[in-house]
Amino acid sequence: TKHKIAVIAGDGIGQEVIPEGLRAVDAAAKKFGIEIEYTHFDWAHCGYYAEHGKMMPDDWFDQLKGFEAIFFGAVGWPATVPDHVSLRGSLLKFRRDFDLYVNLRPVRLMPGVPCPLAGRKPGDIDFYVVRENTEGEYSSIGGRMYEGTDREIVIQESVFTRHGVDRILKFAYDLAQSRPKKHLTSATKSNGIAITMPYWDERVEAMGKQYGDVKTDKYHIDILTAHFVLNPQRFDVVVAPNLFGDILSDLGPACAGTIGIAPSANLNPDRKLPSLFEPVHGSAPDIAGKNIANPVATIWSGAMMLDFLGNGNPKYKQAHDAILAAIEKVLVEGPKTPDLGGSGDTTSVGKAIAAAI
Amino acid sequence: TKHKIAVIAGDGIGQEVIPEGLRAVDAAAKKFGIEIEYTHFDWAHCGYYAEHGKMMPDDWFDQLKGFEAIFFGAVGWPATVPDHVSLRGSLLKFRRDFDLYVNLRPVRLMPGVPCPLAGRKPGDIDFYVVRENTEGEYSSIGGRMYEGTDREIVIQESVFTRHGVDRILKFAYDLAQSRPKKHLTSATKSNGIAITMPYWDERVEAMGKQYGDVKTDKYHIDILTAHFVLNPQRFDVVVAPNLFGDILSDLGPACAGTIGIAPSANLNPDRKLPSLFEPVHGSAPDIAGKNIANPVATIWSGAMMLDFLGNGNPKYKQAHDAILAAIEKVLVEGPKTPDLGGSGDTTSVGKAIAAAI
Ligand SMILES: CC(C)[C@H](C(=O)O)[C@@H](O)C(=O)O
Ligand SMILES: CC(C)[C@H](C(=O)O)[C@@H](O)C(=O)O
Numbered sequence: 030t031k032h033k034i035a036v037i038a039g040d041g042i043g044q045e046v047i048p049e050g051l052r053a054v055d056a057a058a059k060k061f062g063i064e065i066e067y068t069h070f071d072w073a074h075c076g077y078y079a080e081h082g083k084m085m086p087d088d089w090f091d092q093l094k095g096f097e098a099i100f101f102g103a104v105g106w107p108a109t110v111p112d113h114v115s116l117r118g119s120l121l122k123f124r125r126d127f128d129l130y131v132n133l134r135p136v137r138l139m140p141g142v143p144c145p146l147a148g149r150k151p152g153d154i155d156f157y158v159v160r161e162n163t164e165g166e167y168s169s170i171g172g173r174m175y176e177g178t179d180r181e182i183v184i185q186e187s188v189f190t191r192h193g194v195d196r197i198l199k200f201a202y203d204l205a206q207s208r209p210k211k212h213l214t215s216a217t218k219s220n221g222i223a224i225t226m227p228y229w230d231e232r233v234e235a236m237g238k239q240y241g242d243v244k245t246d247k248y249h250i251d252i253l254t255a256h257f258v259l260n261p262q263r264f265d266v267v268v269a270p271n272l273f274g275d276i277l278s279d280l281g282p283a284c285a286g287t288i289g290i291a292p293s294a295n296l297n298p299d300r301k302l303p304s305l306f307e308p309v310h311g312s313a314p315d316i317a318g319k320n321i322a323n324p325v326a327t328i329w330s331g332a333m334m335l336d337f338l339g340n341g342n343p344k345y346k347q348a349h350d351a352i353l354a355a356i357e358k359v360l361v362e363g364p365k366t367p368d369l370g371g372s373g374d375t376t377s378v379g380k381a382i383a384a385a386i
Numbered sequence: 387t388k389h390k391i392a393v394i395a396g397d398g399i400g401q402e403v404i405p406e407g408l409r410a411v412d413a414a415a416k417k418f419g420i421e422i423e424y425t426h427f428d429w430a431h432c433g434y435y436a437e438h439g440k441m442m443p444d445d446w447f448d449q450l451k452g453f454e455a456i457f458f459g460a461v462g463w464p465a466t467v468p469d470h471v472s473l474r475g476s477l478l479k480f481r482r483d484f485d486l487y488v489n490l491r492p493v494r495l496m497p498g499v500p501c502p503l504a505g506r507k508p509g510d511i512d513f514y515v516v517r518e519n520t521e522g523e524y525s526s527i528g529g530r531m532y533e534g535t536d537r538e539i540v541i542q543e544s545v546f547t548r549h550g551v552d553r554i555l556k557f558a559y560d561l562a563q564s565r566p567k568k569h570l571t572s573a574t575k576s577n578g579i580a581i582t583m584p585y586w587d588e589r590v591e592a593m594g595k596q597y598g599d600v601k602t603d604k605y606h607i608d609i610l611t612a613h614f615v616l617n618p619q620r621f622d623v624v625v626a627p628n629l630f631g632d633i634l635s636d637l638g639p640a641c642a643g644t645i646g647i648a649p650s651a652n653l654n655p656d657r658k659l660p661s662l663f664e665p666v667h668g669s670a671p672d673i674a675g676k677n678i679a680n681p682v683a684t685i686w687s688g689a690m691m692l693d694f695l696g697n698g699n700p701k702y703k704q705a706h707d708a709i710l711a712a713i714e715k716v717l718v719e720g721p722k723t724p725d726l727g728g729s730g731d732t733t734s735v736g737k738a739i740a741a742a743i
Contacts, residue, residue, distance in 0.1 A: 105577065112577035113584050121578070145615050147504040166523075171543070171581040181548035185581035186528070191538035220462065220469035221478065221632065224528040224542035227470050251632045252668075254611060255640030258502050275578065275608045276633065283612030311609075 031064040032338050035096040035303065039119070040074045041312030042322035042375075043102020049324035049379025050100060053355070054331040056386040057348040063335065068096070073119040075106035084118030090126060094302055098334050099123065101307035102327065106314060117169075120307075124162050127302040129295035130193065131200050132160035132274060133333070134309060136264075136281035136291070141360035142369060144286050146258065154285045156264040159201040160274025162295055164193040165225075167271045189225045189270070191232070198236040200298065201268035205243045208265055213237075215247040216269035216277060229270060253277070257284050278309055289323030289368045290360075292330035294337060306334040320374045323366040325356055328382055332356075355385035388421040389695050392453040392660065396476070397431045398669030399679035399732075400459020406681035406736025407457060410712070411688040413743040414705040420692065425453070430476040432463035441475030447483060451659055455691050456480065458664035459684065463671060474526075477664075481519050484659040486652035487550065488557050489517035489631060490690070491666060493621075493638035493648070498717035499726060501643050503615065511642045513621040516558040517631025519652055521550040522582075524628045546582045546627070548589070555593040557655065558625035562600045565622055570594075572604040573626035573634060586627060610634070614641050635666055646680030646725045647717075649687035651694060663691040677731045680723040682713055685739055689713075712742035 038047040051067065058065050070092070071077070072085050084104075086092070093099060104119045105112050123129065138144055138154035171185035205213040215233045219226035230247065237245040248256060250273045256263060257280050269277055282291035291309035308326030316322055332352035339345020359381045365371025366378055373381075395404040408424065415422050427449070428434070429442050441461075443449070450456060461476045462469050480486065495501055495511035503511075528542035562570040572590045576583035587604060594602040605613060607630045613620060614637050626634055639648035648666035665683030673679055689709035696702020716738045722728025723735055730738075 111584065113580035116577045117580050121580075145504055146502055166544075167578050167580075169580075173581075173585070175548075179548055183546045183582050183585040185544045185579065187523075187542045187544065189540045191532075191536055218629070218632075220473045221524050222542065222629070223470035223474050223478075223524075223526075224530075225540050227468065228530070228540040251636035252645070254633055254637040255645055258615060258637065258640045259644075272575070272579070275575075276611055279608035280611040280615065280637075283615045287616075288609070288612055 031066045032098070033096050034065055034067050034334070035093050035099045036067050036069045037073050037099060038102040039104040039312060040106045040115075041103060041314050041317035043074070043104070043312055045317070045320055045322050045375045046308060046324045046327040047100065047102040049375060049382075050327035050331040052379050052383045053328040053352055053386060054335060056383040057332070057335060057352050060351060060386060061344050061348040063338070063345065063348060073104060075104070075110040075115055078110050078115065078118070084115055085122075096303040097338060099303050099305040100331065100334060101305050103308065103310065103312035105312040108314065121167065123305055124295055127297055127305070128163060129297050129305055130161065130163045130196055131294070131296040131298060132162040132278070133294040133296060134158040134160060134278040134281070134291065136278070136285055138285040139290065139360050140357055142286035142290065146261065146284055149261065154261045156281070157204060157266050158274055158278040158281055159197065159204060159266060159268045160278060161193065161197040161269065161271050162274075163271075164188050164190060165271035187225050189228055194229060194232045195236065198232060198268060201266055202236055202240045202243055205266040206240055210265040211243045212265035213243050213245050214253075214264055214267045215245065216250050216253050216267060216273040217247050218250045218273070220249055250276070254280055257281060282309060287323070287368050288326070289366065290325040290329065292326050292333055294330070294333045296337065300340070304337055306330040306337070320376060321367050322375050323368050324375050324379045325360070328352060328379065329356060351386050352382070355382045358385045388423045389455070390453050391422055391424050391691075392450050392456045393424050393426045394430050394456060395459040396461040396669060397463045397472075398460060398671050398674035400431075400461070400669055402674070402677055402679050402732045403665065403681045403684040404457065404459040406732060406739075407684035407688040409736050409740045410685040410709055410743060411692060413740040414689070414692060414709050417708060417743060418701050418705040420695070420702065420705060430461060432461075432467040432472050435467050435472065435475070441472060442479070453660040454695060456660050456662040457688065457691060458662050460665065460667065460669035462669040465671065478524065480662055481652055484654055484662070485520060486654050486662055487518065487520045487553055488651070488653040488655060489519040489635070490651040490653060491515040491517060491635040491638070491648065493635070493642055495642040496647065496717050497714055499643035499647065503618065503641055506618065511618045513638070514561060514623050515631055515635040515638055516554065516561060516623060516625045517635060518550065518554040518626065518628050519631075520628070521545050521547060522628035544582050546585055551586060551589045552593065555589060555625060558623055559593055559597045559600055562623040563597055567622040568600045569622035570600050570602050571610075571621055571624045572602065573607050573610050573624060573630040574604050575607045575630070577606055607633070611637055614638055639666060644680070644725050645683070646723065647682040647686065649683050649690055651687070651690045653694065657697070661694055663687040663694075677733060678724050679732050680725050681732050681736045682717070685709060685736065686713060708743050709739070712739045715742045
């Protein structure tokens with residue numbers, strides 16, 4: 030059986046890193062006898078918006094819903110389309126409409142990557158951020174009143190549902206339980222955000238009762254960001270509402286050296302709709318078109334995609350591990366992109382990783 | 387004229403650090419001929435709640451409104467009172483009802499403080515977080531529906547007003563304009579939080595037009611936290627909505643070594659109601675009662691209070707600077723509390739700083 034993958038490169042460096050991601054996935058697939066069929070889509074980017082006044086065709090859902098996964102670059106070109114228009118019209122729609130409720134983001138200090146934290150070495154930073162990906166602070170409810178006057182008021186509602194909270198907590202607890210440390214940290218802000226966040230805490234407590242072997246703790250998001258810098262070795266699985274997960278999954282990789290290598294999996298664990306795999310970084314207009322973007326985040330996301338496609342099949346796990354090993358090798362031996370202090374380019378790093386696989 | 391100051395030590399280490407703050411303020415006041423009269427209030431702590439079922443007496447506003455400033459320790463004792471109850475019933479009430487719309491938080495790498503970031507030295511990290519302190523995500527509007535069932539929904543509204551946004555931006559721009567670098571960074575998340583945050587961006591743009599000599603940039607909060615770790619030297623004045631300001635003002639001090647020394651001023655610049663000065667850290671139940679809490683944050687907050695009381699009078703500025711110089715001296719020479727790797731205690735550090743003044 031051939032796996033059907035939709036490929037959307039998007040804007041900016043998305044166009045440059047996606048080919049390298051495919052190169053690595055292909056190399057690993059070939060090695061382990063995995064068959065993949067790609068379909069490329071030339072929408073969900075700001076050029077399309079300029080022509081059509083929308084980010085995607087009206088039947089985008091139907092065009093994509095039959096794929097097993099979407100391999101996604103990045104969206105955003107604020108010089109021509111405001112970010113909230115381009116993102117709400119593409120990536121955020123995928124997350125919401127395909128119900129990709131898990132955003133899984135590994136944070137790992139890799140060999141060969143200079144760490145901004147003094148005295149940390151590979152092994153010291155190795156955890157997952159499990160981000161709720163469909164509700165919370167990223168809501169579409171709200172609006173303006175007294176627009177354009179001194180009395181102007183703008184309101185946006187954060188929405189937490191039992192359904193939405195419990196399923197992400199269950200995913201995070203299952204993950205924590207499968208790991209040697211069995212340790213779950215919940216990101217909250219119940220001392221200040223006094224309506225939704227105490228609810229989050231309650232659900233964590235309720236879910237935790239079903240996982241007696243998992244150690245649970247919770248931190249308010251302000252002090253949690255401090256501990257990411259001061260005590261990153263403390264974390265194993267960090268579960269967070271949408272906005273806090275967004276923050277922690279940029280901060281974590283920064284503490285581990287660079288967001289240029291951080292991957293993510295936007296998962297619908299039910300597998301009835303496509304899951305989406307993308308780098309954590311954005312379209313980076315400042316370096317777009319120069320072939321200097323770090324392709325590692327996208328390549329690593331490709332590895333996560335293979336693992337997901339396998340759904341427990343060891344062959345796919347091996348393909349994932351082979352990509353990770355190749356990434357580690359090239360991070361140590363080079364070539365490296367400028368964000369890691371190297372003088373390699375996107376293509377040469379991508380080719381080196383594919384060769385190492 | 388005697389300055390009338392209300393003193394509220396609160397919970398946990400608040401009780402231990404406030405006396406050291408007063409010791410330093412007294413030493414500086416004496417040296418520069420400043421007269422202060424303190425009134426101590428034994429409420430706004432969780433022990434009071436246990437007795438009275440509320441954090442403060444009903445006439446708290448009238449009792450406090452005549453003071454020039456409140457010198458505040460910390461509130462919170464989650465073992466007996468949930469944080470959202472204790473904080474909403476005290477600190478957050480002060481901020482809201484005294485309209486303390488500026489939360490001003492210096493972030494500075496001080497000599498003698500070990501920095502978790504590799505290769506950073508004093509001078510590399512020296513900026514202000516200007517946090518909106520009365521609205522935004524910290525709202526009292528919202529609630530639950532279908533409570534206790536699988537259909538449970540919890541909603542909380544973020545509220546941004548033109549009045550609230552413009553006044554904090556004006557304060558931040560004025561501050562940026564007064565500093566050599568004249569550089570303002572706005573914390574936003576307009577790509578994801580697509581109703582309120584684009585409004586914030588619009589108001590930043592509008593206000594920026596009135597400050598042609600100030601360089602403005604903006605970062606989404608996720609990547610901004612990454613830059614705090616990777617490029618802290620980049621910042622001068624960082625203005626942020628309430629929640630992001632809360633996060634950045636813990637993360638910034640962590641990058642500069644410890645939140646144990648981070649001070650804050652909750653200001654009502656109109657001076658018709660009392661402003662409030664407090665450490666950024668909380669009541670720290672885990673180390674309370676041991677006399678090992680770092681008193682520097684509170685002492686530095688006391689220095690900010692003196693500066694505020696002076697309202698431009700150079701004598702008060704000198705008193706502020708004398709406290710800062712004493713803090714720097716003791717951070718270098720010791721004694722130090724355990725959070726800075728020392729074996730001194732709260733009292734000995736406080737006494738050393740007072741002596742150095
Ligand atoms: C205690 C808490 C409610 C408070 C806040 O979130 O504002 C604290 O973290 C702060 O930064 O002053
Ligand atoms: C681009 C933006 C809307 C997005 C988010 O906030 O989720 C991004 O930061 C991410 O982390 O995937």
